Amino acid sequence: MQRVKQELLQRLEREHLVLDVGCGTGKLAEDLGEPLHCVGLDASREMLRVAMSRGHKHLVQGDVQSLPFPHGAFNAVLARNLLKHTGNPEHAVSEMLRVTRASGFTLILESCVQDNIDKAFMEMISNHLEPFQGGSLICREILSLAERSGRVEASFPLTSGVVASPDYVMRQYGVRRDRALEFCRLMKEAPDAVATNRRIVVQNDCTVRFDLRWIAVFVTPST
Numbered sequence: 112m113q114r115v116k117q118e119l120l121q122r123l124e125r126e127h128l129v130l131d132v133g134c135g136t137g138k139l140a141e142d143l144g145e146p147l148h149c150v151g152l153d154a155s156r157e158m159l160r161v162a163m164s165r166g167h168k169h170l171v172q173g174d175v176q177s178l179p180f181p182h183g184a185f186n187a188v189l190a191r192n193l194l195k196h197t198g199n200p201e202h203a204v205s206e207m208l209r210v211t212r213a214s215g216f217t218l219i220l221e222s223c224v225q226d227n228i229d230k231a232f233m234e235m236i237s238n239h240l241e242p243f244q245g246g247s248l249i250c251r252e253i254l255s256l257a258e259r260s261g262r263v264e265a266s267f268p269l270t271s272g273v274v275a276s277p278d279y280v281m282r283q284y285g286v287r288r289d290r291a292l293e294f295c296r297l298m299k300e301a302p303d304a305v306a307t308n309r310r311i312v313v314q315n316d317c318t319v320r321f322d323l324r325w326i327a328v329f330v331t332p333s334t
């Protein structure tokens with residue numbers, strides 16, 4: 112993730128206006144750790160309520176499939192782990208590019224699957240936890256839909272280690288404690304192939320560490 116953060120911060124200037132689509136609880140803007148002029152948009156009123164309680168001010172309820180902003184309104188449009196939740200990821204990307212300034216960029220950052228074991232892992236999660244519902248996307252599909260929608264400037268695969276304690280899961284996904292505990296239980300019961308592939312390590316009764324695979328794609332609107 113450090114590499115994405117570096118690439119992203121290099122492209123952003125202090126006065127840039129940023130849109131975080133599918134902002135959820137506002138974690139992406141927090142993870143960047145820089146003061147940004149950032150608008151967060153999410154379909155869920157509940158997620159926005161949590162984001163507001165965490166100090167985020169510029170929040171809009173809306174749908175990525177029909178963004179309530181004019182063409183080219185933002186220097187940068189960011190979407191982390193959103194596409195798999197939308198019915199039509201290709202349309203979502205073209206909407207994000209529509210509101211991106213010609214000189215700007217859209218960043219798609221999505222945890223994704225590369226093979227059947229990855230797919231089993233994502234399905235195991237998405238079948239049990241609401242925030243993850245929406246199935247899984249294959250890394251190369253994300254790249255090819257970005258290529259069809261705009262001009263891909265950079266793309267790279269990433270792996271991040273997640274230490275998932277109940278508090279982390281509650282904070283990250285705005286779920287109740289019982290859901291967070293269920294998440295950790297599920298991870299502990301993962302089949303061997305999945306556990307090995309994702310390097311799932313049980314740290315204690317309710318905390319697990321696992322690898323998440325991602326793809327990061329920087330896209331600019333095609334002229």
Ligand SMILES: C[S@@+](CC[C@H](N)C(=O)[O-])C[C@H]1O[C@@H](n2cnc3c(N)ncnc32)[C@H](O)[C@@H]1O
Pocket residue numbers: 132133134135136137138139152153154155158173174175176190191192193196197242243283
């Ligand atoms: C897994 S969460 C990711 C949250 C955040 N981007 C992050 O990385 O912490 C997915 C978010 O996308 C939102 N979402 C799902 N479908 C959406 C849509 N069609 N338009 C806008 N937001 C949507 C959900 O409400 C949820 O907050």
